[in-house]
Amino acid sequence: MYGYVRPGNSQPAWLFPFIILVVIVLSVLPMARLAVTGVSALANGGAMAVLSDPALWSATYYTLVTAVFGTMISLIIGCAFAFLLTLTDIRGKGLLSFLFVLPMMIPPQVTALAWVQMSGPSSPLLKALHIAPPLGTPQPLYSVGGIALLYGVQHAPLVYLALRASLMALPRDGVEAARLSGASSLRVFRDIILPLSLPGIIAGAAISFVSCTGNFGIPAILGIPASIYTLPTLIFTKFSAFTSRTFGDVALLSAIIAIISVAGLAIQDRALRGRDYRVLGLSGATATFELGYWRLLFTPILWVTLFFMLAAPFFALLAGALVPAYGVPLTFKTMTFNAFSEILFRQAVTRTAFFNSLSLSAGTAVCLLGVTLLTAYTLTRRKDLLGRIVASVIEIPYSLPGIVVAVSFILVFAAPIPIIHVTLYGTVWIILIAYLSSFFAVSLKPVVSAFHQLDPALEEAARLAGAGFFRRLKDIIVPLIAPAAGASVILVFLIACNELTISALLWSAGTQTLGVAIYNLDDSGSSDLASALSVLVVLMVVFMMLLLELLAKRLPKGVVPWRN
Amino acid sequence: MKTIVSAAALLAASLFAIPASAENLVLYTSQPNEDAQATVDGFMAANPDIKVDWVRDGTPKIMAKLQAEIEAGNPVADVLLIADTVTLERLKEAGKLMAYKSPEAANYDASLFDADGYYYSTKLITTGIIYNTSATLKPTSWKDLTKPEAKGLVTMPSPLTSGAALIHAQTLAGVDGLGWDFYKDLAGNGATAAGGNGAILKAVASGEKAYGVIVDYMPIREKAKGAPVEFVFPAEGVSAVTEPVGILSTAKNAEAAKKFVDYVLSEKGQEGFLKLGYIPARNGMKVPEGFPARDTIKVLPINAATALKSTDADLKTFSGIYGSN
Numbered sequence: 001m002y003g004y005v006r007p008g009n010s011q012p013a014w015l016f017p018f019i020i021l022v023v024i025v026l027s028v029l030p031m032a033r034l035a036v037t038g039v040s041a042l043a044n045g046g047a048m049a050v051l052s053d054p055a056l057w058s059a060t061y062y063t064l065v066t067a068v069f070g071t072m073i074s075l076i077i078g079c080a081f082a083f084l085l086t087l088t089d090i091r092g093k094g095l096l097s098f099l100f101v102l103p104m105m106i107p108p109q110v111t112a113l114a115w116v117q118m119s120g121p122s123s124p125l126l127k128a129l130h131i132a133p134p135l136g137t138p139q140p141l142y143s144v145g146g147i148a149l150l151y152g153v154q155h156a157p158l159v160y161l162a163l164r165a166s167l168m169a170l171p172r173d174g175v176e177a178a179r180l181s182g183a184s185s186l187r188v189f190r191d192i193i194l195p196l197s198l199p200g201i202i203a204g205a206a207i208s209f210v211s212c213t214g215n216f217g218i219p220a221i222l223g224i225p226a227s228i229y230t231l232p233t234l235i236f237t238k239f240s241a242f243t244s245r246t247f248g249d250v251a252l253l254s255a256i257i258a259i260i261s262v263a264g265l266a267i268q269d270r271a272l273r274g275r276d277y278r279v280l281g282l283s284g285a286t287a288t289f290e291l292g293y294w295r296l297l298f299t300p301i302l303w304v305t306l307f308f309m310l311a312a313p314f315f316a317l318l319a320g321a322l323v324p325a326y327g328v329p330l331t332f333k334t335m336t337f338n339a340f341s342e343i344l345f346r347q348a349v350t351r352t353a354f355f356n357s358l359s360l361s362a363g364t365a366v367c368l369l370g371v372t373l374l375t376a377y378t379l380t381r382r383k384d385l386l387g388r389i390v391a392s393v394i395e396i397p398y399s400l401p402g403i404v405v406a407v408s409f410i411l412v413f414a415a416p417i418p419i420i421h422v423t424l425y426g427t428v429w430i431i432l433i434a435y436l437s438s439f440f441a442v443s444l445k446p447v448v449s450a451f452h453q454l455d456p457a458l459e460e461a462a463r464l465a466g467a468g469f470f471r472r473l474k475d476i477i478v479p480l481i482a483p484a485a486g487a488s489v490i491l492v493f494l495i496a497c498n499e500l501t502i503s504a505l506l507w508s509a510g511t512q513t514l515g516v517a518i519y520n521l522d523d524s525g526s527s528d529l530a531s532a533l534s535v536l537v538v539l540m541v542v543f544m545m546l547l548l549e550l551l552a553k554r555l556p557k558g559v560v561p562w563r564n
Numbered sequence: 565m566k567t568i569v570s571a572a573a574l575l576a577a578s579l580f581a582i583p584a585s586a587e588n589l590v591l592y593t594s595q596p597n598e599d600a601q602a603t604v605d606g607f608m609a610a611n612p613d614i615k616v617d618w619v620r621d622g623t624p625k626i627m628a629k630l631q632a633e634i635e636a637g638n639p640v641a642d643v644l645l646i647a648d649t650v651t652l653e654r655l656k657e658a659g660k661l662m663a664y665k666s667p668e669a670a671n672y673d674a675s676l677f678d679a680d681g682y683y684y685s686t687k688l689i690t691t692g693i694i695y696n697t698s699a700t701l702k703p704t705s706w707k708d709l710t711k712p713e714a715k716g717l718v719t720m721p722s723p724l725t726s727g728a729a730l731i732h733a734q735t736l737a738g739v740d741g742l743g744w745d746f747y748k749d750l751a752g753n754g755a756t757a758a759g760g761n762g763a764i765l766k767a768v769a770s771g772e773k774a775y776g777v778i779v780d781y782m783p784i785r786e787k788a789k790g791a792p793v794e795f796v797f798p799a800e801g802v803s804a805v806t807e808p809v810g811i812l813s814t815a816k817n818a819e820a821a822k823k824f825v826d827y828v829l830s831e832k833g834q835e836g837f838l839k840l841g842y843i844p845a846r847n848g849m850k851v852p853e854g855f856p857a858r859d860t861i862k863v864l865p866i867n868a869a870t871a872l873k874s875t876d877a878d879l880k881t882f883s884g885i886y887g888s889n
Binding site: 225425529 | 588590591592596598601604617618619621633635638640696758760765766768769771782786789790791792793
């Protein structure tokens with residue numbers, strides 16, 4: 001093995017340079033290209049035209065307002081569920097938790113479509129129940145409030161998961177000490193649990209805010225009909241009216257979204273600084289409150305909330321897929337499965353979309369697995385500055401909204417690649433590369449945490465016994481990392497399957513994803529077809545989550561996000 | 565472990581097996597999804613050796629997509645089937661279209677295709693008024709939409725999204741007694757303009773709005789399915805687009821594209837459109853059910869050359885009245 005291995009280091013010499021190369025292609029290059037286009041647009045005066053455009057400022061305003069209110073709503077719902085499901089003896093926790101996380105996994109445009117079908121004079125569901133509002137009533141969801149409400153529903157699970165993680169780590173002895181000193185449950189909650197769980201709440205709020213800022217599916221369906229544009233939908237419309245200035249304009253708009261996201265994260269950092277909460281004692285053991293008679297109040301509240309978040313929109317979606325034409329009330333006489341048969345058996349685009357989404361997600365998950373295995377291996381063994389820089393550069397595309405990633409990859413690949421003269425724009429490969437970049441961090445996290453738990457002595461022993469790098473990888477590392485790697489694959493697969501923001505800008509003939517197909521069907525007025533396809537996608541998501549649930553017993557703790 | 569690796573290999577293999585769209589004929593169209601699929605199915609049944617990939621969006625949006633691809637040096641489309649001849653005329657002048665003399669042209673009125681063979685009209689799509697059957701006022705003319713009964717209840721497609729809507733605005737703008745003032749009156753009456761024709765159908769069928777400006781086939785077809793809508797050919801007349809077909813000069817599958825043009829112009833292709841509820845452009849064809857006889861429909865004239873020149877200005881005028889959507 002001499003010659004391949006640097007003295008004093010167990011890694012092959014090519015490993016770190018390889019990882020640096022991957023990170024440059026997936027993170028550094030697109031972000032640098034975006035910055036260059038933005039700066040040159042600023043320099044040659046085009047920026048003034050963009051910055052003085054009232055559309056930009058109204059979009060910035062709407063982005064901020066909807067994101068702030070959306071975050072508040074997600075905080076209220078998410079915190080309520082997290083406290084009740086983690087700290088109390090409420091019944092059916094497993095099922096409640098599974099159902100509550102579901103909205104996060106459903107594509108946002110499907111959520112929006114379902115809620116639109118549920119409310120307003122158009123609702124097939126309300127018409128079937130004879131409680132639809134009168135003619136000329138505007139759809140109440142086509143408004144800033146509607147967008148914020150759906151942001152709240154979509155992102156409440158993010159708050160829930162973040163807060164839950166920090167509640168799980170609460171020290172039991174603090175609570176017990178307070179109890180022994182005679183503190184009431186309310187007092188314990190207010191003086192001990194609330195302050196200690198604040199970092200979790202703040203982290204949840206920050207994730208929710210950043211996700212709201214970058215959301216495309218919800219404002220596209222709810223905002224565009226009411227001429228309410230957020231920055232991501234404004235970028236999308238700019239692309240729809242392509243001119244020679246478009247690239248410079250969208251680079252600037254993307255930069256503004258990036259700044260808002262970074263500002264959100266910076267506020268989080270700021271809020272968390274100065275609060276050094278290190279807890280001693282038994283962490284991981286959750287403190288339990290007995291609800292007593294309160295259970296009779298809280299249990300129905302949770303189930304009713306879930307009914308309005310999940311069941312009602314789903315049935316509205318189903319009703320929208322079963323009516324023969326828009327505006328016809330659903331009865332047993334009018335009910336038809338035409339939309340489903342059209343989607344399943346006639347529309348070639350559905351097959352294309354299922355094929356593209358499934359193979360893109362599988363390809364992304366598998367390619368990333370190979371890369372993250374090597375990256376996690378290197379990063380956990382390198383403690384120098386360069387290693388830390390690489391680790392944080394990998395995080396950048398993930399923390400930026402998908403639309404920014406899409407724009408930067410268009411800028412990189414719009415022109416043919418030099419030397420080999422291949423154009424990636426308009427092919428499926430540009431979507432794959434953008435997915436790889438955007439979901440790298442998602443894939444890396446579980447694998448890195450598995451590596452941290454791995455005793456390096458095992459691998460050292462194998463090395464001393466003369467095993468080469470690949471032999472050690474195959475016989476020692478991969479078998480030990482496998483459960484975490486499996487979870488990483490499933491998570492990336494689920495997220496990539498439901499993705500719309502990136503593919504909305506990058507798709508072309510034959511490369512439509514499921515998200516794009518649903519959006520385009522709705523946009524062309526075929527809302528019955530869009531609803532039918534959405535119903536199928538929701539069923540697919542539930543099926544995959546159930547699969548993960550079944551696998552959960554074999555996986556390490558914390559890998560399946562909604563499980564204890 | 566072995567199974568995981570082989571499963572991974574299988575997935576990777578399936579990914580690389582994605583058919584390159586370069587081999588298939590690529591159609592960019594503004595027809596709604598179901599109609600586009602039906603057209604493509606009919607074509608593929610007649611030409612089993614050719615596979616078609618198609619993309620659907622409003623005419624201005626599909627043109628933007630094409631423009632972005634041309635800018636990137638990789639136009640994907642081979643053949644266009646979009647709303648209006650004005651757009652294709654502009655492409656022809658920019659040298660982006662390929663001339664092809666279709667043998668089917670003999671069956672068409674000379675005003676319906678380009679003499680050099682750059683594009684051919686395939687059908688007649690008029691724009692009139694849709695109303696929800698529970699609306700109080702039953703409109704019979706464009707002017708009715710400016711009446712107080714219709715206040716806040718009118719919606720129309722945006723010319724930035726729909727090619728037919730642009731031609732419609734340009735047509736009405738040139739009519740005495742209507743003109744841009746009519747659009748200003750509509751805006752003053754609380755009318756909104758956003759999205760494409762599909763969105764108008766949804767808004768009126770659902771009752772969010774009572775009246776809409778829309779292409780003919782959508783409401784007539786939906787009415788037949790039981791939707792609570794009615795379509796009116798207004799007294800002043802209707803505007804019309806002809807949904808022309810044309811081949812791009814950069815087409816990678818020019819032969820297949822020519823066959824596509826022949827097919828949509830052929831009797832069989834035209835019958836397909838008829839079945840979908842469109843008025844075919846070919847001589848001697850019937851009109852679909854629910855339509856009045858073709859010679860009773862009063863089509864308002866439009867000067868294509870002027871329309872082409874004034875498009876940018878007209879879009880600005882429209883945006884000025886209805887905001888920047």
